[in-house]
Amino acid sequence: MNNFELYNPVKIIFGKDSIGSLPSLLQNHEKILFAFGGGSIKENGIYDQIKTALIHKDVYEFSGIEANPEYDTLMKAVELCRKCKIDFILAVGGGSVIDGCKFIANAVKFKKSDPWNILMGEQSDNALPLGCVLTLPATGSEMNPFSVISRRSMQQKKDFSSVHSYPVFSILDPSVTFSLPERQVINGIIDPFVHVTEQYLTYKVNSPLQDRQSEAILNTLIEEGPKALNNPKDYDVRANLMWCASNALNGVIGKGVPQDWATHQIGHMLTALYNLDHAQTLAIILPALLKHEFEFKKEKLVSYGKRVFNLDYSSDNKIASSAIDKTEKFFRSLGAKTRLSEYKISKKDLPDIAKKVMEVSKGNKLGENKRIGEDEILGILEIAWTAYD
Amino acid sequence: MNNFELYNPVKIIFGKDSIGSLPSLLQNHEKILFAFGGGSIKENGIYDQIKTALIHKDVYEFSGIEANPEYDTLMKAVELCRKCKIDFILAVGGGSVIDGCKFIANAVKFKKSDPWNILMGEQSDNALPLGCVLTLPATGSEMNPFSVISRRSMQQKKDFSSVHSYPVFSILDPSVTFSLPERQVINGIIDPFVHVTEQYLTYKVNSPLQDRQSEAILNTLIEEGPKALNNPKDYDVRANLMWCASNALNGVIGKGVPQDWATHQIGHMLTALYNLDHAQTLAIILPALLKHEFEFKKEKLVSYGKRVFNLDYSSDNKIASSAIDKTEKFFRSLGAKTRLSEYKISKKDLPDIAKKVMEVSKGNKLGENKRIGEDEILGILEIAWTAYD
Structure with missing residues (x-):
């Protein structure tokens, strides 16, 4: 730790x-x-x-x-x-x-x-x-x-x-929160979810309590999120989501562990340039970033797959890649889009987006390993741009 | 909630x-x-x-x-x-x-x-x-x-x-904490464990995040506790236990949920009368109290059995009672005694202990249901006194 x-x-x-x-x-x-x-x-x-x-x-x-x-x-x-x-x-x-x-x-x-x-x-x-x-x-x-x-x-x-x-x-x-529009409810599930993954899907530092505290929030968002969309006036469901959102970014789960935040940094630029909701950008970038950074995050992705999505394949690679697919499927099941192309953003824009993210970060590479530079951001954006099948 | x-x-x-x-x-x-x-x-x-x-x-x-x-x-x-x-x-x-x-x-x-x-x-x-x-x-x-x-x-x-x-x-x-005597290490595992159960093993109020945050601590104590006894100078193990202990009683997991604390109240009297370590009293009283209050805590005991001890019997009663047995076995595996008779406390003393606990509580019944009075405390003490087999 x-x-x-x-x-x-x-x-x-x-x-x-x-x-x-x-x-x-x-x-x-x-x-x-x-x-x-x-x-x-x-x-x-x-x-x-x-x-x-x-x-x-x-x-x-x-x-x-x-x-x-x-x-x-x-x-x-x-x-x-x-x-x-x-x-x-x-x-x-x-x-x-x-x-x-x-x-x-x-x-x-x-x-x-x-x-x-x-x-x-x-x-x-x-x-x-x-x-x-x-x-x-x-x-x-x-x-x-x-x-x-x-x-x-x-x-x-x-x-x-x-x-x-x-x-x-x-x-x-x-x-x-009973009267929130559906889009805000969806955002209110995805935003805390990605706050947690930014502090959890990195590399292992022997921090089993923080890992489980993160999984506690993710599992609860997966369980309660769809209920809020189906039954907007269920008080307990709303209470559980509200408390998840505070716990996702009150500092506790990120203490003693590496943190990523590259998804947020790339997402902020999409909001600045295209006016997408913050959570909409996260739903697009997270799955693509996890695929791009697969080898560096694999160990945590395996724990995530096992303990959040109950995956039990014999192959770690399969658990880790299925966990990414399950993440994207969860976002889509809520009604969120997960690809840049679905927002009609032109593929030609991607190099410019990558360049601007690096400008804002003053040239400092992103992510828990400080290895995500302009080329890597472009790679992530290209994955995020492909059509969902 | x-x-x-x-x-x-x-x-x-x-x-x-x-x-x-x-x-x-x-x-x-x-x-x-x-x-x-x-x-x-x-x-x-x-x-x-x-x-x-x-x-x-x-x-x-x-x-x-x-x-x-x-x-x-x-x-x-x-x-x-x-x-x-x-x-x-x-x-x-x-x-x-x-x-x-x-x-x-x-x-x-x-x-x-x-x-x-x-x-x-x-x-x-x-x-x-x-x-x-x-x-x-x-x-x-x-x-x-x-x-x-x-x-x-x-x-x-x-x-x-x-x-x-x-x-x-x-x-x-x-x-x-590397140089702590073994008895203190054992106490430092059991004390936070029971702090969590006091806030977790009560009745359900639809609080899935708090439940999972509690389970996060319990699972980590079960995983890391024995390692600290086997390898006292493992920094990460010590760090994980230290952080578990703070999180067990910093207020977070008990918010929005019922709390019990009867194990502590009875345990305090055992310390006052017989000078047992605080955690030693908890290791004795908790399993007995869970048995005595079985019907009132069964629903949470089932979750506890499934998610902390991975029990998967078809009968809820069997999961709940096995979870209690597993709890006591865990304490004993650390080297703690779990029965009053093992401390040479006379069975004749039990009515007096029960009476004194009620005096300290000014006659207010204990527990999350406020149903544990002098008779119930005596019942718990009698279970706690029997020999472990």
Whole structure:
């Protein structure tokens, strides 16, 4: 096992009617930025619940944080926070709203230079406190310090992390997810699934607990995911998926083990260039990457095949390759596309995509072995482009 | 799944040479209480490592915190802390030292009445900050707010929990456990095992992720435990066991599910009366309790049998009862005794033990169903007393 540090001070309030905890959680704050995305929270009743809970506070609404939150939008919120002396940010939404609010919280206090520099690698010294009401479980942002921000004018999608970005609290009420559109439910299964594989399908370092903790999440997503699509109002199913998503990226399963994240880095570029949903890009890239990196990941793929898909062929190669096929079949069974060609992306674009991924990574090769460069990315994209049979 | 709150701000620094982090972790503190137990840390080199790391600090040593830490001993440390204006407590040891230091940390700041009242249920308002260097993985105390304190003059063993009791940091270097006596290694496998079963072998509430997270720990303990006894200097094995122990009682697996803890409550009394090691009591009581509560726990015992012991009989009853037998066999295979009679405790004592457990619980029945009263405890003790065949 590798050495590691683990720190996660987020307070999770999980369950039915947990939004009712808001007034006591906010008792030491007065000027609240109530930040959200589009109008869905007005349709499903959450907006009204929040307004009721904040009735004795000085509330400033900021709506319009888009999927893949946009730097220019967020900078307007930064200006509002500074002008109105906001002392707490309440993010109500999914990963995009929470990621956006993490950036706002850090940028408000970042005065030494242009806040864009936070996304270029400069560390922030401080941030406004942030609380979350999660409405779309997928990214795990409610229980980690990570944030991904887009700047469309520069065709950029950048991530940052700061110890000041941990939400003070996150409220997770599974029943608020009953009304999610099917596409979001599918994304909310695939995104945590690939968060786990990024931390699990690497190479062995003798970490049986972390391996099993990863398999626990994968098995639960495979078991519960289809139920959520078939029976959207089953509370326990929604609760299980919601808790899987937080556990997939709250830091625990990735401690002491190698991590990959190449699927995410390639996927981010597909979102930046073609506006695909984050999880849609992962469903395309993961199976192709596993095929391309087969020899380097084979040992873990065999464990994965045995313990997640119950495969018991005598040949390890067959178990490992079947595990990849089963992964893609699982994504497709949910209704996700898994090939670039299905999104009408031209094969001629692939070299340019590979080049741009390497530009964003500043030439640093990707993956747990740091062996995925421009040629390898192109190889992965070519596999991902072929027709599914 | 049940509603829950989860909060755990302990910073874990895990791995080889992690004691080297001490100076930076303590940079904002000057007057340090360096608290430990007996002389073992002087023999295995840890004492010297700590002294070197604290060379620029004002260090007050307090040794002699015993197994099942004694209230009267701890109160001497409280006095020392107050007199010398200690601003940080560094606990170096296992669960007893850490539990003891949690009490010291709270009691120093508890001035409204006799600190014994903290153990009688009064909430403390504050505590000195506490850091840990774990030398004996077992109780999980390094990553939770729980503490168990004994007061031998009153034949009492009481627990308390406070939000102020979370260690600020805990340093876990698996290599410091190479020199542990075999009995401690065995205890360090059984204690986390039973921490998990207390949160897992109850009744089903549709919580597949938590169930699998529990099974992940149990399977890893079963796999790695014997290796630690056979090859005490295998770093990865020690690392896996150490991380299992923290994960068994850091709050995660018990969130959203019923919890039992009757085995612990009965076991505490056996320690108070007969001075058995904590884990020794658990190895005796758990199998007997599972037999006595068979019908109420059967559904979970079946899952446990299938997924932890790979049992595949056609009869659920046979899977469940075999799972109990396998549990006891596992404890015995490590070298633990599993019957009261093996410790020469007289059968005539059993009614008195049962009565005393109920006195400590103030008449509240035990277990996840609150159905274990004096008669049931006696029944469990009688099963636990019979000879093992």
